[in-house]
Amino acid sequence: MSTTYRRVPIRSVIPELSLPVDVYVHLSEKYLKYLNKGDVLTADKYNKFMTMKVKHFHVVEEDIDTFISWVEREKEKVLEKDAQKVAGKMLPIVEANQEIREMIFDTFTSEDLTEDNVLNIQHQADKLIEKLQEDQRVAHAMVKLARYSGSLADHSVNVANMAVFLGLTFGHSHPLVLQNLYLGGLYHDYGKTKMDAKFWEQKNPNHHYSHAEQSHPDQGALLVKKSKKFPDQVVTIIAQHHELYSGAGYPRGLKGKEIYELSRIVSLANAYDNSCQEKRDLPERERLEKTLKILEYDRGKSFDPELANKAHLALSAMFAEIK
Numbered sequence: 001m002s003t004t005y006r007r008v009p010i011r012s013v014i015p016e017l018s019l020p021v022d023v024y025v026h027l028s029e030k031y032l033k034y035l036n037k038g039d040v041l042t043a044d045k046y047n048k049f050m051t052m053k054v055k056h057f058h059v060v061e062e063d064i065d066t067f068i069s070w071v072e073r074e075k076e077k078v079l080e081k082d083a084q085k086v087a088g089k090m091l092p093i094v095e096a097n098q099e100i101r102e103m104i105f106d107t108f109t110s111e112d113l114t115e116d117n118v119l120n121i122q123h124q125a126d127k128l129i130e131k132l133q134e135d136q137r138v139a140h141a142m143v144k145l146a147r148y149s150g151s152l153a154d155h156s157v158n159v160a161n162m163a164v165f166l167g168l169t170f171g172h173s174h175p176l177v178l179q180n181l182y183l184g185g186l187y188h189d190y191g192k193t194k195m196d197a198k199f200w201e202q203k204n205p206n207h208h209y210s211h212a213e214q215s216h217p218d219q220g221a222l223l224v225k226k227s228k229k230f231p232d233q234v235v236t237i238i239a240q241h242h243e244l245y246s247g248a249g250y251p252r253g254l255k256g257k258e259i260y261e262l263s264r265i266v267s268l269a270n271a272y273d274n275s276c277q278e279k280r281d282l283p284e285r286e287r288l289e290k291t292l293k294i295l296e297y298d299r300g301k302s303f304d305p306e307l308a309n310k311a312h313l314a315l316s317a318m319f320a321e322i323k
């Protein structure tokens with residue numbers, strides 16, 4: 001008797017958890033066992049699926065109920081944890097943020113930027129910015145909802161949220177500017193989704209000397225521009241997010257105010273998130289203190305000193321309540 005397999009979307013699976021059943025991938029008309037029950041779906045594997053454009057796992061028919069209820073339970077747990085990080089009034093933001101995470105994973109696993117996908121994300125972004133304009137505490141909630149799983153989808157959402165928070169801190173309140181910061185944050189590493197899956201097997205995939213790493217800003221900008229669905233400002237943010245204030249960044253070595261202001265903001269948000277991710281095993285307070293020290297130390301080197309100072313003040317104040 002042949003085995004029946006059922007398809008399940010990877011986007012709703014939380015990375016870094018042990019799987020409740022064996023999972024298979026469907027490649028070249030065959031079902032291949034990819035991970036055993038109890039194996040961890042690491043963020044690297046998650047990222048690899050993304051670059052391989054694999055959107056679904058398969059599980060054997062008898063396991064489907066176990067798998068789906070596990071996915072729902074784990075998602076529920078994460079959402080509950082998220083909800084504890086913010087005030088009760090902000091619960092709709094927790095939901096919206098989760099929706100964006102799933103949409104972004106979908107976008108990153110698609111061959112192209114489809115009209116539907118981009119419009120859905122832009123629509124979600126509009127709704128968030130609208131809420132933000134009614135109540136600026138929404139920006140605090142967005143920052144507090146950061147997740148450090150190591151998946152590119154989580155990183156991208158974290159950076160988008162932080163970029164909007166920093167934008168507001170630096171006095172940008174126009175919805176179009178906030179929208180550009182948000183989209184620039186979401187897509188800043190889009191170029192990485194087109195890399196060879198081996199990229200994620202490197203010991204440190206963010207090592208800035210590697211060719212793949214150096215080329216992802218231009219590659220991402222090119223694809224986003226080609227889709228004709230984004231404003232030029234977003235394309236520039238993506239192209240310049242690894243330029244450094246000192247001129248030591250890449251790919252062009254732009255310096256100081258030659259770097260577009262919104263790129264300087266996303267670059268700061270990106271560095272902040274990378275540092276928090278690296279230190280994710282530390283207690284929250286220590287992680288934040290160490291990350292803020294980097295902002296302090298690197299101002300004028302990697303970061304615009306004025307922006308880094310303001311970011312330092314705003315983030316210290318926001319996290320002051322964490323014991």
Ligand SMILES: [Fe+2]
Nearest residue numbers: 188189241242
């Ligand atoms: Fe990047």
Ligand SMILES: [Fe+2]
Nearest residue numbers: 155188189270
């Ligand atoms: Fe990044």
